Amino acid sequence: MRPTPGWMTMTDLVILEFLNDHDLELAPKPLYRNLNRHGHNIGYSTVRGRLPELAEKGVLAKDGDGYYQLTELGRDYLAGEIGADDLENIE
Numbered sequence: 001m002r003p004t005p006g007w008m009t010m011t012d013l014v015i016l017e018f019l020n021d022h023d024l025e026l027a028p029k030p031l032y033r034n035l036n037r038h039g040h041n042i043g044y045s046t047v048r049g050r051l052p053e054l055a056e057k058g059v060l061a062k063d064g065d066g067y068y069q070l071t072e073l074g075r076d077y078l079a080g081e082i083g084a085d086d087l088e089n090i091e
Contacts, residue, residue: 009050032047054074057087073087
């Protein structure tokens with residue numbers, strides 16, 4: 001299992017990996033639906049609530065239409081190029 005920073009939940013990791021694996025940018029509702037279609041039992045309010053936090057931490061970016069996508073920082077983390085410690089103090 002990949003080490004995670006203290007602020008990151010297991011749901012966050014699922015979201016990041018899903019967006020990375022499928023190379024998607026999605027709004028909260030379609031992301032929730034697709035996560036559940038792929039066997040992840042995650043509630044809509046959880047998905048909707050975690051996306052702004054992930055964007056604030058810089059691993060996701062939100063565009064003007066409300067769609068979220070993985071950033072280079074997020075990709076680097078998932079690729080193991082930066083560690084959990086590097087993400088720990090991001091504000």
